[in-house]
Amino acid sequence: MNGLMMDRQLLVSSILQHAERQFADTEIVSRETDGSLHRYTYRDAASRSRRLANVLAKLGVTHGSTVGTLAWNNHRHVEAYFAVSGRGAVLHTCNPRLHVEQLVYILNHAEDEVLLFDATFLPLVEAVAPHCPKLRHYVLMSDSHAMPASSALPGLACYETLLEESSDAFVWPEFDERTASTLCYTSGTTGNPKGVLYSHRSTILHSLALSLPDTLSLSAHDCVLPVVPMFHVNAWGIPYAAAINGCKLVLPGPRLDGASLFELMETEGVTCSAGVPTIWLGLAQHMEQSDCRPSTMRRSVVGGSAMPPALIRTFMERFGVEVRHAWGMTETSPLGTQGSLLPKHASLPVDEQLAQRSKQGRAVFGVEICIVDADGNHLPQDGRAMGELMVRGPWIAAAYFKAESPALRDGWFPTGDIATIDPDGFMQITDRAKDVIKSGGEWISSIDLENAVAGHPEVLMAAVIGARHPKWDERPVMLLVRKPGRLLDKDEVLAYLAERVAKWWLPDEVIFLDGLPLGATGKVQKRDLRQQYGGVLLDAAA
Numbered sequence: 351m352n353g354l355m356m357d358r359q360l361l362v363s364s365i366l367q368h369a370e371r372q373f374a375d376t377e378i379v380s381r382e383t384d385g386s387l388h389r390y391t392y393r394d395a396a397s398r399s400r401r402l403a404n405v406l407a408k409l410g411v412t413h414g415s416t417v418g419t420l421a422w423n424n425h426r427h428v429e430a431y432f433a434v435s436g437r438g439a440v441l442h443t444c445n446p447r448l449h450v451e452q453l454v455y456i457l458n459h460a461e462d463e464v465l466l467f468d469a470t471f472l473p474l475v476e477a478v479a480p481h482c483p484k485l486r487h488y489v490l491m492s493d494s495h496a497m498p499a500s501s502a503l504p505g506l507a508c509y510e511t512l513l514e515e516s517s518d519a520f521v522w523p524e525f526d527e528r529t530a531s532t533l534c535y536t537s538g539t540t541g542n543p544k545g546v547l548y549s550h551r552s553t554i555l556h557s558l559a560l561s562l563p564d565t566l567s568l569s570a571h572d573c574v575l576p577v578v579p580m581f582h583v584n585a586w587g588i589p590y591a592a593a594i595n596g597c598k599l600v601l602p603g604p605r606l607d608g609a610s611l612f613e614l615m616e617t618e619g620v621t622c623s624a625g626v627p628t629i630w631l632g633l634a635q636h637m638e639q640s641d642c643r644p645s646t647m648r649r650s651v652v653g654g655s656a657m658p659p660a661l662i663r664t665f666m667e668r669f670g671v672e673v674r675h676a677w678g679m680t681e682t683s684p685l686g687t688q689g690s691l692l693p694k695h696a697s698l699p700v701d702e703q704l705a706q707r708s709k710q711g712r713a714v715f716g717v718e719i720c721i722v723d724a725d726g727n728h729l730p731q732d733g734r735a736m737g738e739l740m741v742r743g744p745w746i747a748a749a750y751f752k753a754e755s756p757a758l759r760d761g762w763f764p765t766g767d768i769a770t771i772d773p774d775g776f777m778q779i780t781d782r783a784k785d786v787i788k789s790g791g792e793w794i795s796s797i798d799l800e801n802a803v804a805g806h807p808e809v810l811m812a813a814v815i816g817a818r819h820p821k822w823d824e825r826p827v828m829l830l831v832r833k834p835g836r837l838l839d840k841d842e843v844l845a846y847l848a849e850r851v852a853k854w855w856l857p858d859e860v861i862f863l864d865g866l867p868l869g870a871t872g873k874v875q876k877r878d879l880r881q882q883y884g885g886v887l888l889d890a891a892a
């Protein structure tokens with residue numbers, strides 16, 4: 351027997367309609383490229399999104415068409431989020447930090463017909479355009495007075511002019527909630543990027559889970575600043591979740607340095623934020639140097655790569671900001687697990703609480719996780735057994751866009767991450783499968799070594815790679831960036847680590863660098879480091 355409840359479809363447009371009805375006066379503030387702040391309300395965003403939906407119709411965008419964006423976190427990008435998906439087309443957010451060839455690949459693979467882009471990316475769009483025959487319309491997201499006098503792009507249109515010429519009368523269509531809403535490609539360090547195609551249903555369910563008290567804990571009293579880019583996994587779903595809950599939304603545009611973020615947080619009264627650890631490192635450095643602390647920021651969700659415990663401690667103890675360590679992937683929308691503590695942890699000593707918080711955490715409702723060995727056997731959740739992390743749930747990818755090979759194994763998505771799960775269900779990533787260091791048949795966790803050294807007061811950042819070794823196959827080599835003006839040397843690093851990790855884990859070499867290579871989403875590029883330093887131990891042995 352079926353239930354007798356209404357079969358209303360979960361659609362992205364319903365989020366905007368709700369925000370307009372319930373939170374019409376709540377603000378969306380965004381940093382423009384010139385540094386000025388643009389402010390308006392959910393009422394304005396809803397009206398302009400309807401205008402944009404009419405513009406898209408005029409440009410020939412129909413149900414199932416794909417529309418690309420190359421844009422920062424700003425109000426026009428929010429309008430594209432709602433207008434494109436809302437009218438039944440697919441929003442393809444492109445990462446401008448991809449190599450040009452990869453960008454051409456994803457624009458063609460997605461078959462984007464229209465590209466909406468910020469002025470910053472005009473040269474990039476001019477470079478890719480000749481290689482993207484399906485792109486029919488180029489729309490510069492700018493005011494008419496800021497349009498370039500000439501451009502190599504055929505029929506370049508001005509976003510604001512198009513909106514002005516359109517009506518804001520538009521009725522959002524209703525369709526099946528399983529319809530594709532957005533498309534995001536993995537940043538793909540090897541081979542071509544792979545497309546993850548979210549649905550309206552997965553987007554809404556994910557946004558609700560993101561809002562829950564142990565995750566972002568959003569309400570109409572919050573002011574949320576997504577530092578995570580809107581071109582990377584839908585800014586972790588925050589633009590949707592903010593509108594569902596009526597949060598004031600603050601968008602940082604292109605300015606992601608510590609000083610600019612801190613200023614925005616203070617002037618706008620930001621209460622919570624989200625981003626990758628490198629962003630929080632920049633913010634912590636700024637606050638340490640200027641001897642200040644946030645007055646309204648209460649919590650921050652950090653993920654994308656491991657947040658070192660020392661940095662979690664700095665935020666919690668020195669700056670009064672609760673860090674919620676989360677794990678996810680493009681393929682998981684991205685929220686999979688989050689590390690807020692359980693009541694039983696409250697009585698633990700502070701260091702043990704920190705160790706628990708540093709794990710990537712427990713699965714949120716809707717996501718199931720398990721770990722398996724190389725033969726696919728399930729491993730115990732004892733906090734010690736290490737295996738490949740598998741996930742499943744209604745916002746986890748079942749297949750890649752237009753891919754031949756299946757993405758799933760026995761109904762689970764294999765993440766390529768190596769993890770443990772403790773008896774309380776807290777998952778801890780030990781490594782990406784390709785980053786784990788295999789020394790004489792034993793595994794060494796590069797993340798554990800990085801976390802251990804990150805606690806040293808003179809260390810800014812560190813990455814550990816497996817370098818080829820004539821006897822042990824691989825041994826750890828540490829690439830380390832010191833804080834400015836510090837003289838820390840190899841012996842001091844090894845002595846510090848010797849008190850914290852097993853002796854056979856100690857790196858065979860410590861190399862001091864001025865910086866580490868960061869990829870398209872702000873993560874350290876270990877592949878580049880391996881290419882450059884993977885042979886240092888062989889060179890030394892020769």
Ligand code: AMP
Pocket residue numbers: 536537583652653654655656657675676677678679680681684710765766767779781782871
């Ligand atoms: P992406 O699809 O680019 O967002 O990358 C997803 C990958 O980032 C995951 O498979 C993990 O390897 C890594 N990752 C995400 N969150 C964390 C975290 N909190 N700690 C360690 N690695 C993480």
